[in-house]
Amino acid sequence: MKKFMDWLSNSFAPKAKKLTQRPSVAGLSSAMQKLIPFILTGSIVFFYNVFRSYISVLPDLSTISNYSFGLIGLIAAFMVANQYMEKFNHRQYAITAGIVSICSLMMFLHPVAAEEGVYEMDRIGPTGILIGVIVGMGVSVIFHYYAKLKLFKESNVPDFVIEWINNIIPIFASLAFWAALTFGLKIDIFAVIIGAFGPIQSxxxxxxxxxxxxxxxxxxxxxxxxxxxxxxxxxxxxxxxxxxxxxxxxxxxxxxxxxxxxxxxxxxxxxxxxxxxxxxxxxxxxxxxxxxxxxxxxxxxxxxxxxxxxxxxxxxxxxxxxxxxxxxxxxxxxxxxxxxxxxxxxxxxxxxxxxxxxxxxxxxxxxxxxxxxxxxxxxxxxxxxxxxxxxxxxxxxxxxxxxxxxxxxxxxxxxxxxxxxx
Structure with missing residues (x-):
């Protein structure tokens, strides 16, 4: 036991802590923590409904749950990309990458869109949280590697123009990537990811x-x-x-x-x-x-x-x-x-x-x-x-x-x- 504890204390624990501090791990962990308030908001409504089932005169608050926990997949997409940009020290892209992740996730509704424009919103709800995480990670990868290129660093072009260009390129690349899969190759990314992770869920x-x-x-x-x-x-x-x-x-x-x-x-x-x-x-x-x-x-x-x-x-x-x-x-x-x-x-x-x-x-x-x-x-x-x-x-x-x-x-x-x- 002593040798085992020495190994845990002196070798395993320090390496494990070092791993948790890596941006790739810390970013995902931080994003999940930031989802908690939205999940708890939905929980409060469900808890409230326990009393409402006995006191029918109480107002229906389901809309609050639908637009908090009910959009958790969409929120996850934003938070994952946002926190990865923070942890990788690309704070100038924190908001932009999050918004691009939301836009990308919305593309996945296209394969199930009805002609009148009605979408299957469950895909961005609780069942879509895993999809949101993966989309956020994918967008983060594109923004991260573009940021590392440091293009136009020595350029004489005005700063505001450089900022526009440095946002337009990763935005375009991210959306083009998901659009190529969704609209070009006609791949239902939602179904693919859910199917791939089915054994893990089981x-x-x-x-x-x-x-x-x-x-x-x-x-x-x-x-x-x-x-x-x-x-x-x-x-x-x-x-x-x-x-x-x-x-x-x-x-x-x-x-x-x-x-x-x-x-x-x-x-x-x-x-x-x-x-x-x-x-x-x-x-x-x-x-x-x-x-x-x-x-x-x-x-x-x-x-x-x-x-x-x-x-x-x-x-x-x-x-x-x-x-x-x-x-x-x-x-x-x-x-x-x-x-x-x-x-x-x-x-x-x-x-x-x-x-x-x-x-x-x-x-x-x-x-x-x-x-x-x-x-x-x-x-x-x-x-x-x-x-x-x-x-x-x-x-x-x-x-x-x-x-x-x-x-x-x-x-x-x-x-x-x-x-x-x-």
Whole structure:
């Protein structure tokens, strides 16, 4: 174990952190974070609709959701190109590249356009988020390599003319590329991309897919690398899953996709207290014999209740602490398996509405999202499981901390007895 931890600490973690700082990775991660407000706006409307279903006089706010979350593919196209230009230090193209990405994505509606000009707008909604990401990346590549050419750098042409030319060329090249594929070769790019990523989506909706989508972020998080890094991989799978569930319910069928943001994060069963199910660890710390751990437990308990565990993970610390990293990984696997089999077995409803309520304490969020009071029972049972996993590791770590505190107490205290002379 010691050799493994040394390798993680001294070799793997530094290289992984360096990778996350590369513009090609950081840009995508940043873009996904900037999508969150639009997703949450839609979530608020869906949450509001829970009350509206009981109070019919409340106004219909679906339009707000349709023009926020309902356009998430279009927004993703802009944000990806925009953030790539920021991270690659081509800030002069940040807005332009984003707008070109939107224009490019709109081309993909052409193959399904009706004669009267009616378009299938679902292609720029939740199912189009992956398409938006790819379009944004494609446009970014063109703008990035054009910017590296630094044309007209030594030219005597007026600056404003050079700026026009340096925008016109990559704009034209980007739109020409997508137009050649869409209108020239008659390729339905939307269908091609969805078909190519179909196997990935299918795997993502399997039990191994769920485990990996939960475990991998937890593994890197235990080394101090933010879980946001993986949102670019998770979100297309999550959003496509919940969109399919919503459509299934509208068609009178039962939802079947378990791997959604609602299940992984919002219902608070897999992420009880945050990544790695750290709420149980926080509860143990509240009753610890160690002054340090008890104090930290009191400080971190309120964020933990709202499924925010950064204060706990970085202060305890869990990060790069082999005794506390292991249970985080184990709980990520165990929690995923329990929730998967419980939902597949019909013992808990599968969420069918997009409501990202990760910061609403469970089991309140659990019941709201599943519309199933059995969620309270599974919350209690899973808490017991997580507690059992954390307990032996925590007690060993607590013993180490107590030993350190005893040693610190034995150290002599030096008091300055020198009196000042007037």
């Amino acid at each position: 795997f993502g909706q399997s039990l191994p897919g769920l485990i990996l989508l939960v475990l991998i972020p937890a593994f890197f998080y235990s080394m101090g690398i933010s879980t946001w890094l993986w949102s670019a991989i998770q979100n297309p799978i999550f959003i496509a899953g919940i969109a399919a569930n919503t459509l299934a319910v509208q068609q009178g069928m039962d939802p079947s996709n378990i791997v959604t943001n609602e299940v992984v994060y919002s219902i608070g069963l897999i992420m009880m207290g945050g990544t790695g199910a750290t709420l149980a660890l926080n509860i143990m710390m509240l009753f610890s014999k160690s002054k340090k751990l008890k104090t930290l437990g009191r400080i971190c308990i309120w964020p933990s209740i709202f499924n925010i565990n950064e204060p706990l993970v970085f202060s305890t610390p869990v990060v790069m602490n082999p005794l506390l990293m292991m249970p985080m990984w184990i709980n990520s696997i165990v929690g995923s398996c329990v929730v998967w089999f419980v939902m597949k077995g019909g013992l808990l409803n599968i969420p069918s509405e997009l409501m990202q309520l990760a910061q609403i304490p469970a089991p309140i969020s659990s019941v709201i999202l599943t519309s199933d009071f059995r969620a309270v029972l599974w919350y209690v049972l899973l808490f017991g499981i997580y507690f059992g996993v954390w307990y032996p590791f925590f007690k060993v770590y607590e013993k180490e901390v107590l030993a350190e505190e005893i040693e610190e107490a034995k150290e002599p205290t030096f008091i300055n007895t020198t009196e000042s002379v007037a």
